[in-house]
Amino acid sequence: MAVRLALNSFLKANGLTAYKLHKQTQGEVGRASIFALARGDVKHIDLNSLYHILNALSVLLDRPVQLQELFEVELDPNRKLKLSRAGAPYTGTPETDELYDAFPDILDRFKAAEQEEGEFLSHEDLFGEGAFP
Structure with missing residues (x-):
């Protein structure tokens, strides 16, 4: 089983950029962190940062963004x-x-x-x- 953060594909699918997301978080999440998350260069995700990212995305898209929208899960078909x-x-x-x-x-x-x-x-x-x- 693999779990991947799909922030970059979510941003692209919704016409957003990592820069615009960073601006909307109003300094609650660092620019370098947002860009690293968008690139997928992370092993761990801070829950507080995730909270602020979900809030910012919800404001930008004018709808509630759910946690599962930001992740891709690949299950082991042989399990x-x-x-x-x-x-x-x-x-x-x-x-x-x-x-x-x-x-x-x-x-x-x-x-x-x-x-x-x-x-x-x-x-x-x-x-x-x-x-x-």
Whole structure:
């Protein structure tokens, strides 16, 4: 996966320049920083600078500019999510992941419970008798 700042292409697509952006930030972001960001010559981005850049772009374009408009994300097409026995991706939360593995049909049970409006399901109904002490 690769994440790239696409400020230069955003500026060009909207008829703006790095110089005009710098002027609109009113000194909140240094000229050298804006030009480096536009060239893509950065490894880290200061969140405060990003905030001022988004505000300046929003003023220049007379519309809210969203963070995702300034970035390009290239996902690894060969990366596969590791799925639990329930068929859902692992969450990284041990309790949830253990539950997904221990009860492979848990998602089906929740879907069935949602369809039966107003009916309360006990732990035994969802997980089976004796599943919890």
